[in-house]
Amino acid sequence: MKLYNRTGYIDRIIPFVNKQVIKVLTGQRRVGKSCVMLQLMDHIRATDSRANIIYINMELDEFTSIKTHTDLNAYLKGRFPAESSNYFFIDEVQEVESFERTLRSLLSKNACDIYCTGSNANMLSGELATHLSGRYISFDIHSLSYQEFLQFHQLSDEFADVMKYLRFGGMPFLANIGLADESPFEYLRNVYSTVLLKDVVARENIRHVSFLENLVAYLANNTGSLFSANNISKYLKSQRVDMSPQLTLNYLKALGNAYLIHKVSRAEIGGLKIFEIGEKYYFEDLGLRNAIVGFNQRADLHKLLENVIYLHLLRQGYQVYVGKLDDTEIDFVGIRERSRIYVQACLTLDNDEATARREFGNLLKIEDNYPKYVVTLNDLSTGTSSEGIIHLNLREFFDLS
Numbered sequence: 001m002k003l004y005n006r007t008g009y010i011d012r013i014i015p016f017v018n019k020q021v022i023k024v025l026t027g028q029r030r031v032g033k034s035c036v037m038l039q040l041m042d043h044i045r046a047t048d049s050r051a052n053i054i055y056i057n058m059e060l061d062e063f064t065s066i067k068t069h070t071d072l073n074a075y076l077k078g079r080f081p082a083e084s085s086n087y088f089f090i091d092e093v094q095e096v097e098s099f100e101r102t103l104r105s106l107l108s109k110n111a112c113d114i115y116c117t118g119s120n121a122n123m124l125s126g127e128l129a130t131h132l133s134g135r136y137i138s139f140d141i142h143s144l145s146y147q148e149f150l151q152f153h154q155l156s157d158e159f160a161d162v163m164k165y166l167r168f169g170g171m172p173f174l175a176n177i178g179l180a181d182e183s184p185f186e187y188l189r190n191v192y193s194t195v196l197l198k199d200v201v202a203r204e205n206i207r208h209v210s211f212l213e214n215l216v217a218y219l220a221n222n223t224g225s226l227f228s229a230n231n232i233s234k235y236l237k238s239q240r241v242d243m244s245p246q247l248t249l250n251y252l253k254a255l256g257n258a259y260l261i262h263k264v265s266r267a268e269i270g271g272l273k274i275f276e277i278g279e280k281y282y283f284e285d286l287g288l289r290n291a292i293v294g295f296n297q298r299a300d301l302h303k304l305l306e307n308v309i310y311l312h313l314l315r316q317g318y319q320v321y322v323g324k325l326d327d328t329e330i331d332f333v334g335i336r337e338r339s340r341i342y343v344q345a346c347l348t349l350d351n352d353e354a355t356a357r358r359e360f361g362n363l364l365k366i367e368d369n370y371p372k373y374v375v376t377l378n379d380l381s382t383g384t385s386s387e388g389i390i391h392l393n394l395r396e397f398f399d400l401s
Contacts, residue, residue, distance in 0.1 A: 004152050004175065009036050013139055014043065018085075018113050022103055022132060025117040026124065027141035028259035028284045029199055030191050032172040033117040034091050036141060040115065044087055052084035054112070058095040069098040076102070086112035094118045094203070100131040107135060117141075119199050121257040142315050143285040144170030146308075146398040153179065159378055162394055166304045167295050169287025188291035195288075199258035211236070211243050212251055219261060219281050220293040224306040226266070226278050226322070226329075252281070259284050264310065267321035267333060269366060280322055282307045305377055305394065306331060306345045313343070316401055328362050340370040347377050349391070363389050373397065 016023055017040075025033045034057065044051050054076065056063050066072050080086040088106065093099045093116040106112055128136055144152060146165055152175035155161040168174060168184050171191060177183050196212070206212055218232060229245040229252070236243055255261045262282050266275040283289040286304055313320050313334045323330030323342065332343040344359045363372040364387055372389045375397045385391065392400075 003035055003038060004148075004172070005039060006032060006036055006148065008145075009139065009141060010039055010043065013040060016137060017044065020107065020110065020135075022107060022114045022116065022128075022136035024123065024128065024136050024138040025115070025141050026121065026138050026259070027117075027119070028143070029092075029119040029195050030171055030173065031141055031143045031259075031284070033119075033141045035172065037089050037091065037115060037117060041087075041089065048085050050083075050085040051087060052079075052081065053087045053089065054079050056090045058090065058092040066096060069096060069100075069102045072096050072099065072102045073105075076106075080111045087115070088112040089115045091117050092119060094120050094123055094127075100127045103128075104131050104135075107132070119195075119258060120203055121259065122203075140314075142170075142311065143287075144172055145312070145315055146170075146395075148172075157395065159395075162377075163297075166286055166301070166308060167290060167297075169285040169290070171285055171287055174287070184287065185291050188287045192288050192291055195258055195260055200254050200260070204254040204257070206251070206254065208243065208247075208251075211241055211247075212255075214239065214241055215248065215251055216255065216260070217293055219255075220283070220289050223282060223289060223300075223303040224280055226280055228277050228279075260288070262310070262314070264320055264322055266324050269323045269325045269330065269333060274321070275324070282310045284311075286311075301377065302345070302347050305347060305375070308394070309343055309345050309375055309397065312398060312400075313341070323366075325362075325365055328365055330362055330366070340368075342366060342370060342372045343397075344374045346374055348379050349374070349376055350379065360385060360387070360389050 013023060025036060027033055041053055041055065044053065056066065058066070066075055103114060103116070106114060124138055149165050149170050150157055150161060152172060164179055168179050171188065174184050174187065177187055200206060200212065201209055214236060215232065218235060229248040232248050233243060233245045252263070256263055260283065262284065264280045264282060266278055267273065286307055289307070309332060310320055313332060316336070318334030318336045318341065321333045323333040330342055331345045334341040334343070342363055344363060346355060346359045349356050359374045363374070366372065374389060374391045375394055376391065377394055379393055381392045381396055
């Protein structure tokens with residue numbers, strides 16, 4: 001299997017090599033966390049002649065005997081000689097019960113430089129936060145960006161390539177399968193089943209698996225729609241599935257913890273007040289979303305356009321909200337340090353004055369000088385409007401950093 005360099009992540013992590021802080025790579029299963037780890041190991045071997053690297057992949061059969069921190073301690077005993085530069089890498093560390101106790105001990109002893117990956121957000125809010133607060137740094141790893149997708153699949157950046165990205169998504173292993181026939185979706189359905197069973201059902205002790213699957217399908221069909229747990233429950237009841245709003249919220253949180261979906265809250269633009277009711281959900285990977293409910297180009301393109309814009313903002317380090325200004329909705333408000341960006345998604349303006357007035361008009365109501373964009377799928381961009389709003393097509397938007 002060929003490994004493709006994901007230099008954006010490697011360059012962010014390298015400054016923390018040999019610093020006394022645990023490096024935690026988080027993200028949905030199969031988005032490439034292990035490959036980033038392997039590339040970090042290659043960097044360390046190339047720059048440290050005394051490097052002694054211990055690597056455990058909890059998905060491999062040879063490590064199935066490591067079930068608890070006690071087992072992990074026993075395996076590591078004697079593997080970090082004092083005369084070496086010691087490095088410890090462990091994949092899917094959440095599979096080891098009480099793993100944080102081992103990591104805390106290794107860190108306290110300065111025994112090695114520690115790196116781990118995990119596919120559940122509870123690691124950060126639970127195990128690590130409780131026992132290692134202030135002694136770890138996390139890096140979110142995502143499925144491939146559009147530019148990475150082009151690199152991995154050796155594509156040239158045509159409009160047809162954008163459509164392939166919207167259809168097949170950015171799971172890295174697809175580069176070894178290809179994008180022909182049904183093979184990609186056979187693989188993606190397998191990934192989805194693995195994420196659902198290992199990282200949601202087993203991890204969260206889910207009992208109503210059929211309800212969970214119906215809930216995911218509902219989210220996939222309503223990607224980018226504003227709704228609440230009550231609305232979802234009402235819909236499921238109409239399908240003769242009777243579950244309480246609280247259980248629905250619990251299952252939504254479990255899906256979010258596995259990084260399968262992302263919850264995007266609404267926020268008042270003026271003071272950025274966060275609303276507790278009414279939010280949107282987007283998928284970590286478009287290919288997985290399409291594997292769940294199919295790819296209907298006519299019906300789904302606007303949903304996929306919104307989803308991919310959200311993912312791009314997320315990869316660029318923005319905190320993303322749905323904007324609310326009086327009765328007006330702004331698709332996305334991105335906040336990063338002291339900067340801000342506003343984005344409206346629209347399939348095409350296509351010389352439609354009413355559509356242009358709606359999309360540009362919503363942004364014109366915002367009384368600040370932060371960048372404002374209308375992003376369309378395949379229109380030629382028209383540059384900056386007289387009011388300062390920038391129209392970009394999606395390929396141009398992907399170049400924003």
